[in-house]
Amino acid sequence: METRQRKQRMDLKEEANDSAPDAPSDDGSKMAPPPKDDTPEILKKALKVFAIQVKCFHEIITIGHRYYQTFELPWFRTLSWYFLACANYFFYLEARSELLPDSPVIGFLLKYHRLVSFTFYLIGFIMFVLSLVKKMYKIQFFMFGWTHVTLLIIVTQSHLILTNLFDGMIWLLVPVSMVICNDIMAYMCGFFFGRTPLIKLSPKKTWEGFIGGGFFTVILGWFMSGYLAQFPYLTCSTDFDLGLGVNTQCEVPAIFRPATFEIPLFVQVLLKVVGLKMTTFVTIPFQLHCVVFSLFSSIIAPFGGFFASGFKRAFKVKDFGDIIPGHGGMMDRFDCQFLMATFVHVYMSAIIRVPSPSRLLPMILALKPDDQVWLFEKLKEHLKVGVGIRMNT
Incomplete structure (x- = not known):
């Protein structure tokens, strides 16, 4: 009986030691800390913007779906989400191609990106035409326009938000x-x-x-x-x-460094009226x-x-x-x-x-080798002329 109780106490003690954070071991070392979240902060914010975009789109489309559903017509919600996926594919694959892994499939999609995007859109367009129901054409075209205006308002502007974010938070x-x-x-x-x-x-x-x-x-x-x-x-x-x-x-852009600006003449006159003699001021x-x-x-x-x-x-x-x-x-x-x-x-x-x-480099890398060589020669000639002018002056 005593042996069994002693064993239970030892088991409880081992469980307590296992549950204690950073408990030192017999050799004095500490347990490894929990893994850190290495996800870049900029990526977290970009995903939040994307999540907000999807939710805003959902809220606007839902209002239309309630109105559209009363006619018992098919495919409106499905086509709306399909066009949302097409719009995001068009905007983000081309704009952020540098984030994608290097593979033959990705290379093909980037090379023919606009053709592929248009093909996806055509599939949705054909699906919409096939869903038309007699005597309901007017409301169906009304909701088709509803979806596209929503894409214009939500997807396009959220894409610009992400572009601003990547330029600096x-x-x-x-x-x-x-x-x-x-x-x-x-x-x-x-x-x-x-x-x-x-x-x-x-x-x-x-x-x-x-x-x-x-x-x-x-x-x-x-x-x-x-x-x-x-x-x-x-x-x-x-x-x-x-x-x-x-x-x-990085080198801090000039727009974020203090600079001296000349005060407009009419403002200088107004400042003199109140006893201030200023012709310049320093600000960012x-x-x-x-x-x-x-x-x-x-x-x-x-x-x-x-x-x-x-x-x-x-x-x-x-x-x-x-x-x-x-x-x-x-x-x-x-x-x-x-x-x-x-x-x-x-x-x-x-x-x-x-x-x-950095924005020009992906386009340059997408050129054919002969075109890259031609561009290199033109840049070399331009730089030679520029350096010669500076040396002469």
Whole structure:
């Protein structure tokens, strides 16, 4: 009996030692720590953006499906998701080809990417034509257009969000924060000072909230952008050679380094009136661009919310979904964000971004060897002329 009890105590002691974390062994060493999550942070955020895209698409299509289902017509939901897959295949395979493994199949898909994408689309198009039912043509074509407009609004703009993210997380973090700030401050200013209705689509929105939200958003954008610009982890673009990691040792782009700017003459005159004699000032160029972003997020981006409000009123629904208790669906939270992200991408492409060798390299590698040699010779001639000019000057 005593032997059995002693054995039970020893077994309990061994179980306790096994369950204790980092318990030292007899030789003084510690147990191995649990494995770390090595998934790149940039990839986690990209997957979150993709998940939000799918959920927003689902919420809009569901509204159409409820209306469409009353006619007992086939294939609408199936075709909607099929076209979503085709759109994502078209956008992401071509834009992020450097992430794909090197294999004959991948090489074939990249070489004939647009042809393959169009073939996939044609399959869906033919399926839609075969699903047409007599006396229901009008509603079926209406829902066909519904699906394509949803793809345009959701997939295209989420693709631009990811493009901004890969250029540096600051290009996603700051615009998103501006929209959130404007939403919160517009509500608070409207709650305390609102008297004048702004737009009939949203009766609770007021001019006081609209103006107050814009004022505080500009202030937040200025100070927040200046603070975040000092962190290379946010300003450096994604290095695809590091497996989607962020190269924090990159050379900080000039847009995030302090620079001297000349004050316009009429502003100098105004400053002299108040006793300030300034002709130049020093700031980070990114802060000046963020003033533009702040104004857009305050003046234009709210119309994305007005658009969503009109859409919901047209189909007599309160919210797009109920995934967020008390706040509706995912689309209710991101109606302004999509518009804001699109503007940031267009603004960067037109005003900020310069040609990047990393973006040209995949296209160069896709050329035939003879074309690559021809391009090399042309670049060599160009560089010789450029070096000669610099040496002569």
